[in-house]
Amino acid sequence: MKWRMIGIGIVFLGVYAALTYYIGWNGLVFLDAAGAAVNGWAYWPVLAVLAVAYLAGRLPFGQGRVTRFLKVVGSYYFGLLEYLLILLPLADLAVAIGTAAGADRTGMILGSGWTVAALLAFILLYGSWNAWSPVVRSYELEIDKPLGENGRLNVIMASDIHLGNIVGNRHLGRMVERMNELKPDVVLLPGDVIDEDIEPFVRNRMADTFGKLKAKHGIYASLGNHEYYGGHIEEYVKRMKAIGIPVLLDEAILVDGAFYVVGRKDKTAEGRGQGGRRAVSDLLSGLDPAKPILLMDHQPYGFAEAAAAGADLLVSGHTHRGQFAPNHWVTKRMYELDWGYMRKERMHVAVSSGFGTWGPAIRLASRSEILELTLVYKPRQ
Incomplete structure (x- = not known):
């Protein structure tokens, strides 16, 4: 049972790391199309911190303002993660179809990227209103x-x-x-x-x-x-x-x-x-x-x-x-x-x-x- 749980844990971490990389890769593609200069040595560590923030904030030692901040940031990352994993494949599919049909690839990436960003902003704002406005x-x-x-x-x-x-x-x-x-x-x-x-x-x-x-x-x-x-x-x-x-x-x-x-x-x-x-x-x-x-x-x-x-x-x-x-x-x-x-x-x-x-x-x-x-x-x- 112990080794089985360890195996499940390793598989879960591997899948989670792959999904985080997929999100990060899409972010880099969008930023590159937008002409933003990104330092990978800073970009990937920041994304990694976001990905593990909630779990890090729950460690049973060193509880304080930093861990509370990590819990909050990590919670919102998990909330948006679900929608990123729904929206990004659709955006990638739209870019692939548009490019195959002869559309400008950079324009397609920017259009789909800004659409995803706008939808995430709507989800965050409207979802927060639903949460904080009880009926x-x-x-x-x-x-x-x-x-x-x-x-x-x-x-x-x-x-x-x-x-x-x-x-x-x-x-x-x-x-x-x-x-x-x-x-x-x-x-x-x-x-x-x-x-x-x-x-x-x-x-x-x-x-x-x-x-x-x-x-x-x-x-x-x-x-x-x-x-x-x-x-x-x-x-x-x-x-x-x-x-x-x-x-x-x-x-x-x-x-x-x-x-x-x-x-x-x-x-x-x-x-x-x-x-x-x-x-x-x-x-x-x-x-x-x-x-x-x-x-x-x-x-x-x-x-x-x-x-x-x-x-x-x-x-x-x-x-x-x-x-x-x-x-x-x-x-x-x-x-x-x-x-x-x-x-x-x-x-x-x-x-x-x-x-x-x-x-x-x-x-x-x-x-x-x-x-x-x-x-x-x-x-x-």
């Missing part, structure tokens, strides 16, 4: 269980905030402000609140910003895969508890005697050395089935099992709806529901594209969002 999506959902005095429960949810070196207090403040405007009865945060490393969360006092969030019946969180990746779960849970936000670790809480909030550990817990997690049927057994059950499970799997176990509302995230188009075509085929709403038997399912971003703050074919899920009591006929 509220509202659903009214009927359930056949009593919901208190007025027969309604306003559930506000945000997943995948990914607080870290890119998504920070400013974006978190937007979320807190918008949520408070919605006057929530309860707030649910189903995982990936932090982006692996808890250090930016602590250093930038993001808990203080979170502490301004208010809800009549409380705020509750569960774990996502990134909390597991970072390895700071115990400290994260402690810091959230200190500001009145319990992180539910395969736990169910009866809230004000009216409804249950249940938080599952993330599916990552099923991996080796992560301690496992309880089956949803075991987690919900013993709860009063006459009371509404709101279930948080970060990754959108096991809808049928959750419905059979008696959940009335299941909220998930994780997918980001691919975050970058055309990745949403992939996530749509990977999950029963990768984004939006569906009814699974008597259970309502809502999967969010997330409030923050993984990697660069770029979204195409997705938006940063908050979900407003208004539960309305309607007796069964």
Whole structure:
């Protein structure tokens, strides 16, 4: 197994190096056509640094401003890398066809090169706007269980905030402000609140910003895969508890005697050395089935099992709806529901594209969002 993993790693690095060279070669061809004098001894090292910046910034030693800068730069490089690998072959094909048809090669290179640059600029600007300009999506959902005095429960949810070196207090403040405007009865945060490393969360006092969030019946969180990746779960849970936000670790809480909030550990817990997690049927057994059950499970799997176990509302995230188009075509085929709403038997399912971003703050074919899920009591006929 060890040698197999080493072999896979070598192949991956080889392919990645070849793709980086392909991008760099295209850049040199374009700069040469534009008449720019390029020093290869400077050009290639700069490109190499960009290519490894994100990984270098994650090294477990020497954490500081330099490594944080590398993470940010590397994240945006990865974001644009996907589009470079889509656009550059098309540009090369256009140059080849145009040259074969008798067009001036230099003119074709310049035309296709500037087109690629303009498209990348559009992707960066429009994608950033999508990422930093969250929307509220509202659903009214009927359930056949009593919901208190007025027969309604306003559930506000945000997943995948990914607080870290890119998504920070400013974006978190937007979320807190918008949520408070919605006057929530309860707030649910189903995982990936932090982006692996808890250090930016602590250093930038993001808990203080979170502490301004208010809800009549409380705020509750569960774990996502990134909390597991970072390895700071115990400290994260402690810091959230200190500001009145319990992180539910395969736990169910009866809230004000009216409804249950249940938080599952993330599916990552099923991996080796992560301690496992309880089956949803075991987690919900013993709860009063006459009371509404709101279930948080970060990754959108096991809808049928959750419905059979008696959940009335299941909220998930994780997918980001691919975050970058055309990745949403992939996530749509990977999950029963990768984004939006569906009814699974008597259970309502809502999967969010997330409030923050993984990697660069770029979204195409997705938006940063908050979900407003208004539960309305309607007796069964």
